[in-house]
Amino acid sequence: MSSDDKKVKIGKFAEMHGVSIDTVRHYMELGLIVPEKKGAHYYFNQQCHEDLSFSMKLKSLHFTLKEIHKIFFVYRGFSGIIDQANFVYKQLLEEKQSELQQQIQVLEDSKNKVEHELSTLDELDAERAHHVFGIHMQYLSLFCCGSCQGELTLMDGNIVKNELINGELRCNACGLTYIVDEGILILKNKKESKKLKVEGLLDADMNWTEIEMRYANNIYKNMQTLSNNMDIAYSNNKVILEMGSGFGIFLRNIYDQLPDDAVYVVVDHSLDIHRLVMKGLQSKKVKKNIIFICADFLSIPLRSKSIDVLIDDYGTTNYCIYKHNEQFPLHHMDKHMKPQAKLIGSYMIIDLYAKDSIIDVSKRPLFQQQYIKEQLAALGYETEHEHISSEFTLAEENVKDDSAFKAYGFIGTRK
Numbered sequence: 001m002s003s004d005d006k007k008v009k010i011g012k013f014a015e016m017h018g019v020s021i022d023t024v025r026h027y028m029e030l031g032l033i034v035p036e037k038k039g040a041h042y043y044f045n046q047q048c049h050e051d052l053s054f055s056m057k058l059k060s061l062h063f064t065l066k067e068i069h070k071i072f073f074v075y076r077g078f079s080g081i082i083d084q085a086n087f088v089y090k091q092l093l094e095e096k097q098s099e100l101q102q103q104i105q106v107l108e109d110s111k112n113k114v115e116h117e118l119s120t121l122d123e124l125d126a127e128r129a130h131h132v133f134g135i136h137m138q139y140l141s142l143f144c145c146g147s148c149q150g151e152l153t154l155m156d157g158n159i160v161k162n163e164l165i166n167g168e169l170r171c172n173a174c175g176l177t178y179i180v181d182e183g184i185l186i187l188k189n190k191k192e193s194k195k196l197k198v199e200g201l202l203d204a205d206m207n208w209t210e211i212e213m214r215y216a217n218n219i220y221k222n223m224q225t226l227s228n229n230m231d232i233a234y235s236n237n238k239v240i241l242e243m244g245s246g247f248g249i250f251l252r253n254i255y256d257q258l259p260d261d262a263v264y265v266v267v268d269h270s271l272d273i274h275r276l277v278m279k280g281l282q283s284k285k286v287k288k289n290i291i292f293i294c295a296d297f298l299s300i301p302l303r304s305k306s307i308d309v310l311i312d313d314y315g316t317t318n319y320c321i322y323k324h325n326e327q328f329p330l331h332h333m334d335k336h337m338k339p340q341a342k343l344i345g346s347y348m349i350i351d352l353y354a355k356d357s358i359i360d361v362s363k364r365p366l367f368q369q370q371y372i373k374e375q376l377a378a379l380g381y382e383t384e385h386e387h388i389s390s391e392f393t394l395a396e397e398n399v400k401d402d403s404a405f406k407a408y409g410f411i412g413t414r415k
């Protein structure tokens, strides 16, 4: 057999090495394999086989093409002085070895950090299982019938560590019954007014639009300013009530600072939202005194003059958007407030309405800063702090309104 018989064309050559024809062409362009050209065809001899095998082996050792070139240059340049070529190749292998060792170390460090993050999250998950929220027996005296203000009697209950987890409370005067269902106080047989889509609402892959980001940023800045001023509400056994606690954004923001002797009562008419908020608080490191009440603002089963601090973080605004009622909602809450109570409030103000605004014309006075200030003054709250945000549009789940909204933050005390 002549030496020409051993030479193969490009298709066969690529097939023999398990690579594509394009790869072979690429190695040819780089000068790593140098086939013979006869007419329109290339013929690959034994040297080409060896060069391609060696190139591929160097690639699998993580040598770059530039480095592979260098090694080829050494072997081709020192051909005949093979010891010298091996010496240089060995040096390059040792350099590669220490480079790979460094990369392994960097990856090992990253892997350890990822493992640490995962185990921190696992620890938080384990904590979540430990916190159980109920109504501490010492706070049962705060409650009375939301309808007739009669005394409530505990008829039945499952009490764990002095907290009522499940139970039944009945009004001595009118017989109205309340249940405590997994730590949440609720009127017996109360039906959820609308089915809320709460699952997945706080998912990491939630798709925020730019408008929603602007809305959330303004709401957040306003809340941050108010919560920075919350310390004035923290002295001595305060009873704090949040009307319309919603997803508990305000509560979660101040949760860690809440003193152990304070009790924070959250009221919202959505049971689903309360459950979601409770689930979130169960993962917190420390457990605070939180009481969950599922009720309408107009019939909260709390005694008169029992509240030191009222948090109205868009509770009134939400009420005014969705319900029609001539009175400013805080007047309904007033019976629960102590004479020297403090108010921490956030209200939506609208100076300019979009043509298709969701705010009915008859309700628009409720969204004027001047009107809100007058109402708060009429309730006896003297301004201690107030601020107004820049403009934004309303962007809530399924509710968009292009009117120019502003957030009005207010802190005041009755003297």
Ligand SMILES: C[S@@+](CC[C@H](N)C(=O)[O-])C[C@H]1O[C@@H](n2cnc3c(N)ncnc32)[C@H](O)[C@@H]1O
Pocket (backbone or CB within 6 Å): 243, 244, 245, 246, 247, 248, 249, 250, 251, 267, 268, 269, 270, 273, 295, 296, 297, 298, 313, 314, 315, 318, 319
């Ligand atoms: C804008 S959200 C409040 C946000 C909340 N402050 C937070 O930090 O996440 C208003 C809440 O008020 C509640 N709400 C509105 N009208 C109500 C009423 N009449 N009685 C009870 N809750 C009401 C709604 O269910 C809603 O969760």
